[in-house]
Amino acid sequence: MNELKLIGPLRQLLTMEALPLKGSLSDSQLQIVEQAGILISEGKILATGPFERLKNDYSKAELYELKGDHVCLPGFIDAHTHICFGGNRANDYALRNSGKTYLEIAKSGGGIWDTVTQTRKAGKAELIKKTTKLANRHLKTGVTTLEVKSGYGLSVDEEIKMLEVIKEANNTIPSDLIATCLAAHMFPKDYVGTKQEYLEELSTCLLPKIKEESLANRIDAFIEESAFTAEDIAPYFSSAKKLGFDITVHADQFTTGGSKVAVDFGAISADHLEASTNEEIKLLAQSNTIATALPGASLGLGCGFTPARKLLDAGATLAIASDHNPGSAPMGDLLTQAAILGAFEKLSNAEVLAGITIRAAAALNLKDRGKLAKGMLADFSLFHTNNYQEILYNQGNLKPCMVWKEGNLVFNKHKT
Numbered sequence: 553m554n555e556l557k558l559i560g561p562l563r564q565l566l567t568m569e570a571l572p573l574k575g576s577l578s579d580s581q582l583q584i585v586e587q588a589g590i591l592i593s594e595g596k597i598l599a600t601g602p603f604e605r606l607k608n609d610y611s612k613a614e615l616y617e618l619k620g621d622h623v624c625l626p627g628f629i630d631a632h633t634h635i636c637f638g639g640n641r642a643n644d645y646a647l648r649n650s651g652k653t654y655l656e657i658a659k660s661g662g663g664i665w666d667t668v669t670q671t672r673k674a675g676k677a678e679l680i681k682k683t684t685k686l687a688n689r690h691l692k693t694g695v696t697t698l699e700v701k702s703g704y705g706l707s708v709d710e711e712i713k714m715l716e717v718i719k720e721a722n723n724t725i726p727s728d729l730i731a732t733c734l735a736a737h738m739f740p741k742d743y744v745g746t747k748q749e750y751l752e753e754l755s756t757c758l759l760p761k762i763k764e765e766s767l768a769n770r771i772d773a774f775i776e777e778s779a780f781t782a783e784d785i786a787p788y789f790s791s792a793k794k795l796g797f798d799i800t801v802h803a804d805q806f807t808t809g810g811s812k813v814a815v816d817f818g819a820i821s822a823d824h825l826e827a828s829t830n831e832e833i834k835l836l837a838q839s840n841t842i843a844t845a846l847p848g849a850s851l852g853l854g855c856g857f858t859p860a861r862k863l864l865d866a867g868a869t870l871a872i873a874s875d876h877n878p879g880s881a882p883m884g885d886l887l888t889q890a891a892i893l894g895a896f897e898k899l900s901n902a903e904v905l906a907g908i909t910i911r912a913a914a915a916l917n918l919k920d921r922g923k924l925a926k927g928m929l930a931d932f933s934l935f936h937t938n939n940y941q942e943i944l945y946n947q948g949n950l951k952p953c954m955v956w957k958e959g960n961l962v963f964n965k966h967k968t
C-alpha cells in the first residue's frame with residue numbers, strides 16, 4: 553500500500569492554481585483553502601482540501617499535525633542563477649561602489665573573467681561543495697528548485713566540468729538543480745580564433761556532448777555589446793534548436809536587442825530586461841517567451857528594475873529570479889528581492905508569488921511543480937503567520953519555518 557502523509561491544519565493554503573500564465577493578476581484570483589490539509593503519496597500531492605475532511609477520508613494516513621497558524625505556499629522556483637563558481641568578487645563590488653562601471657571593471661580584468669579564472673582553477677570537489685552550500689541556503693528560504701548556469705568555464709572541457717559539477721551537486725541535495733549551458737556568456741579572452749569560430753566550436757563539439765551525457769536541456773547566451781550580438785548568436789542558437797535544446801537569453805540588460813533574439817528563436821525566457829523599452833515590452837507580450845525580472849542584479853548594480861508592471865500590463869508572463877552570482881547579484885535571496893521588486897513596481901501579491909512559483913516553473917518548462925494540486929510534486933513551505941499577505945509585507949524577513957521537498961521535511965526551523 554502507498555504510504556500516505558497528511559499535513560495540517562494549515563490556516564491558509566495558496567494553491568496557485570487556475571491563474572492565467574500571461575498578464576496582470578489581482579489577489580482576488582488567488583485560490584486560498586482555509587484550515588487546509590495536504591495529502592501526500594510517493595512524493596506527490598494526492599489531494600488538498602479541508603484538513604478535517606481529509607483526516608476522516610484518509611484515516612490510515614500518517615498524520616503530521618501542526619500547532620499554531622501556518623500559511624502554505626508552493627516551493628519557490630528560482631529560474632535564473634549562477635551559483636556554481638570559484639572565488640568571489642567582493643573587490644568588484646567595492647570598485648563599483650566607488651564609481652567604476654560594470655563595463656569598466658570588465659575591461660580592466662575584473663568582472664566575469666575573474667570568476668572564469670577562479671572557476672577553472674577550482675577542482676570539481678570544491679565546486680560541488682560550494683554549489684551545494686549555496687543551494688542549501690536557498691532551500692532554507694523556501695526555494696526547492698533552482699536553475700544553475702555554467703558559463704564560467706568558457707571552453708569545451710571547462711563547460712563540461714561545470715555541468716558535471718551541477719549534475720553531481722544535484723544528486724547530493726534535496727532541491728532540484730536545473731542545469732543550463734551558458735558557454736556563450738562572453739568571448740573568452742584566451743581563445744585563439746574569432747568569436748564566430750568560438751561559437752562554431754561550441755556548436756560542433758560542446759552541444760552534442762551535453763546531449764550525449766544528458767548534462768542540460770537548456771542553452772543560454774548573453775546578448776550584449778560586451779558579449780555577443782544578434783548576428784553572432786544566430787547560427788549557434790540554430791544549432792542548439794536543431795539538437796532539441798530549449799533556448800533562454802540574457803537580454804536587454806544594458807542595451808536592447810536580446811529580447812528580439814529571444815522572441816525570434818522562440819526562447820522559453822528572456823531574462824534581465826532592465827533596458828527594455830515599450831517596443832521590446834510589446835514584442836515579449838505578443839510572444840510566448842517569458843519575461844524574467846532579476847531584481848537581485850538591480851540591487852547589486854544599484855540600477856533600475858525591470859519594467860515589471862509595464863510587462864504585465866502589456867500581457868507578458870513575468871517570472872522573478874535572483875540571478876544569484878558572484879559579481880552583479882551576490883545577495884541571493886529570492887523572496888526578499890521579489891518583495892522589493894513588488895514594492896517598486898507596484899505588483900500585486902498574486903503577481904509576485906506567481907512569479908516565483910507557477911510562472912517560474914513555466915520559465916523552466918517544468919510542468920510538475922509551481923502549484924499545489926493533485927499530481928504535482930509535494931514541494932512546499934510553511935510560514936508562521938495567519939495571513940499570506942504578511943509574507944511579502946515582511947519583505948523577505950519572514951522566512952519559512954518548514955520546507956518540504958517531494959513529501960519529505962527537509963528544513964525545520966524548530967529543530968535546527
Ligand SMILES: [Zn+2]
Nearest residue numbers: 632634802875
Ligand atoms: Zn544571469
